[in-house]
Amino acid sequence: xxxxxxxxxxxxxxxxxxxxxxxxxxxxxxxxxxxxxxxxxxxxxxxxxxxxxxxxxxxxxxxxxxxxxxxxxxxxxxxxxxxxxxxxxxxxxxxxxxxxxxxxxxxxxxxxxxxxxxxxxxxxxxxxxxxxxxxxxxxxxxxxxxxxxxxxxxxxxxxxxxxxxxxxxxxxxxxxxxxxxxxxxxxxxxxxxxxxxxxxxxxxxxxxxxxxxxxxxxxxxxxxxxxxxxxxxxxxxxxxxxxxxxxxxxxxxxxxxxxxxxxxxxxxxxxxxxxxxxxxxxxxxxxxxxxxxxxxxxxxxxxxxxxxxxxxxxxxxxxxxxxxxxxxxxxxxxxxxxxxxxxxxxxxxxxxxxxxxxxxxxxxxxxxxxxxxxxxxxxxxxxxxxxxxxxxxxxxxxxxxxxxxxxxxxxxxxxxxxxxxxxxxxxxxxxxxxxxxxxxxxxxxxxxxxxxxxxxxxxxxxxxxxxxxxxx
Amino acid sequence: xxxxxxxxxxxxxxxxxxxxxxxxxxxxxxxxxxxxxxxxxxxxxxxxxxxxxxxxxxxxxxxxxxxxxxxxxxxxxxxxxxxxxxxxxxxxxxxxxxxxxxxxxxxxxxxxxxxxxxxxxxxxxxxxxxxxxxxxxxxxxxxxxxxxxxxxxxxxxxxxxxxxxxxxxxxxxxxxxxxxxxxxxxxxxxxxxxxxxxxxxxxxxxxxxxxxxxxxxxxxxxxxxxxxxxxxxxxxxxxxxxxxxxxxxxxxxxxxxxxxxxxxxxxxxxxxxxxxxxxxxxxxxxxxxxxxxxxxxxxxxxxxxx
Numbered sequence: 001x002x003x004x005x006x007x008x009x010x011x012x013x014x015x016x017x018x019x020x021x022x023x024x025x026x027x028x029x030x031x032x033x034x035x036x037x038x039x040x041x042x043x044x045x046x047x048x049x050x051x052x053x054x055x056x057x058x059x060x061x062x063x064x065x066x067x068x069x070x071x072x073x074x075x076x077x078x079x080x081x082x083x084x085x086x087x088x089x090x091x092x093x094x095x096x097x098x099x100x101x102x103x104x105x106x107x108x109x110x111x112x113x114x115x116x117x118x119x120x121x122x123x124x125x126x127x128x129x130x131x132x133x134x135x136x137x138x139x140x141x142x143x144x145x146x147x148x149x150x151x152x153x154x155x156x157x158x159x160x161x162x163x164x165x166x167x168x169x170x171x172x173x174x175x176x177x178x179x180x181x182x183x184x185x186x187x188x189x190x191x192x193x194x195x196x197x198x199x200x201x202x203x204x205x206x207x208x209x210x211x212x213x214x215x216x217x218x219x220x221x222x223x224x225x226x227x228x229x230x231x232x233x234x235x236x237x238x239x240x241x242x243x244x245x246x247x248x249x250x251x252x253x254x255x256x257x258x259x260x261x262x263x264x265x266x267x268x269x270x271x272x273x274x275x276x277x278x279x280x281x282x283x284x285x286x287x288x289x290x291x292x293x294x295x296x297x298x299x300x301x302x303x304x305x306x307x308x309x310x311x312x313x314x315x316x317x318x319x320x321x322x323x324x325x326x327x328x329x330x331x332x333x334x335x336x337x338x339x340x341x342x343x344x345x346x347x348x349x350x351x352x353x354x355x356x357x358x359x360x361x362x363x364x365x366x367x368x369x370x371x372x373x374x375x376x377x378x379x380x381x382x383x384x385x386x387x388x389x390x391x392x393x394x395x396x397x398x399x400x401x402x403x404x405x406x407x408x409x410x411x412x413x414x415x416x417x418x419x420x421x422x423x424x425x426x427x428x429x430x431x432x433x434x435x436x437x438x439x440x441x442x443x444x445x446x447x448x449x450x451x452x453x454x455x456x457x458x459x460x461x462x463x464x465x466x467x468x469x470x471x472x
Numbered sequence: 473x474x475x476x477x478x479x480x481x482x483x484x485x486x487x488x489x490x491x492x493x494x495x496x497x498x499x500x501x502x503x504x505x506x507x508x509x510x511x512x513x514x515x516x517x518x519x520x521x522x523x524x525x526x527x528x529x530x531x532x533x534x535x536x537x538x539x540x541x542x543x544x545x546x547x548x549x550x551x552x553x554x555x556x557x558x559x560x561x562x563x564x565x566x567x568x569x570x571x572x573x574x575x576x577x578x579x580x581x582x583x584x585x586x587x588x589x590x591x592x593x594x595x596x597x598x599x600x601x602x603x604x605x606x607x608x609x610x611x612x613x614x615x616x617x618x619x620x621x622x623x624x625x626x627x628x629x630x631x632x633x634x635x636x637x638x639x640x641x642x643x644x645x646x647x648x649x650x651x652x653x654x655x656x657x658x659x660x661x662x663x664x665x666x667x668x669x670x671x672x673x674x675x676x677x678x679x680x681x682x683x684x685x686x687x688x689x690x691x692x693x694x695x696x697x698x699x700x701x702x703x704x705x706x707x708x709x710x711x712x713x714x715x716x717x718x719x720x721x722x723x724x725x726x727x728x729x730x731x732x733x734x735x736x737x738x739x740x741x742x743x744x745x746x747x748x749x750x751x752x753x754x755x756x757x758x759x760x761x762x763x764x765x766x767x768x769x770x771x772x773x774x775x776x777x778x
Contacts, residue, residue: 043650128711
């Protein structure tokens, strides 16, 4: 201290005045910068460093644990799921949102109502992700009276596969075979076939059971009538072989039993081919006329037991899993939760406007003459787009893509709000894990900080890329 | 001669063919984009319709049935959620809280960013470029990285000065301002570099100080950029959920995003009420968006690093 004071007047006098001059010239400018710098140092820079420190300490930040938290990150199932989901998001979302943004931006140039169109596409950006997630949660709802997607699926599904009169609930183990009672047995494809063979001029009876009274009433089932022989044809009956009065009688018709109406039947020859089809009437009776000589089975078609539309549980924990030629580990790695797809679609709805605006601005700055020359020289529009427009737009497309990658690395709000409680686990991401591990039930700094550090490291390449662009 | 005219006629034919093809494809493009526009509008329309349909109809029939039976529409849900007035926990209280957070953040970010950018552009000291690059680097730092230490910092402020911003609206504001600054400074600096230094010199010759030059000359010129920044910042903070959850979760007054989040997390999610709240929550940013669409789009364009 003393030596500095002693040296002070000798050496520092000219420098001091120089420094004072520097201060005098620049202090206002530095004062302008100070609030921003102090704010950034206190709330962004210092906390980032502190998080790195927390990541090598235990949950209460008191004991040094080395890389233990990072080891936990890679051995905790919930966090590995988060990693997997983040990878799905990063692989799927940026590509599609950029692609859709490009398509829409290119096409918008050809319409007169471009301004209105752009407004419609951009609008979702200003909604909170929370609100958007809630909207999409109803859109993907399982109940076709609430969710549009399942309502459309139901309409299409009913169109192609009309539900049968006797829908089975396979989820509680019901099958067509379990309905067989008399002279009936389960056949291939959820059918029921007669045990006995029948010949033209003969009759056949099939007894089923466990058909609910409500179903019978709805279908208007009446008392069964024993089939009468007919020349050159086969007459028969399918009835609900259960009498509340004579519960043990399982072979003959009782007066309080019911025929089974509206069953679609097929007559199957000994070679296994269907030679005729018919439908039972209200008493369960049916007939096949003009049957060639031979022996036949009667088959109740599987479609009679076709379940009514159940809907896709978009927001549940189901996954789309590739099955062919893969072992179990590969399957679980490659399986994509349906809810991820639903959320990515919703997120595209939110962000496509961003991509469109950026790419649209890029398009507007392209050299028109090059594009026109390509078109006049006979290039198709697709060729022009692929060979001329996209290469020229490459810088903008990269910016959009990278911005979207950074965005989905941090994806959080949409999962918290769109996934129902039971699906939060399968749908979780790194950002959500930080919140759940760090902030639910008090502050726990260790594991959450380790995940945050990893998240930070993942955006570092983007940071460097940004800096390179600005400098170059 | 003949070769040239042949080439010319081939070219002419191609132009005619092109024009024909464009006419056909123009109709197709209009149809495709109309479908895309409808697809994009469906969620917003569904939100509005659900908010205007009575509770009893929610699970009974799809909201789209309203197009054949418009008599379903009612203001009932709005009456229900507004009936609480400004009492805490109600949607209006949340609306006010959202404004209490968003407006100060927007003003602070605009002011501090403009000052800092002015300093970085027009200052004459060395090292400005490096500071700017560091700030650009901070633009992509995920705010998740800072949450836990800032909570601890706030608590320490409580023990040291008796002022703990944790759990208070100023606490949220401080955090949001910090994470709004890198983008704000970036955007403002890019704009200010376009202002000719001669203008400032003219001011200096007339004896104006730095503050006066900033306030009288630069700020008026920078208003379009400030508008872009302010709108961007407003919408960003208005729609934030995470920061509010961490610093205000469980508070008496919470912003709209937490109001919605709480409603869906409650055991019986009342979608018709949630949807009504969501309409209220998107109302303010929509007004801002439609009033200043041009500036908003500029902000979006500036947001991506070029």
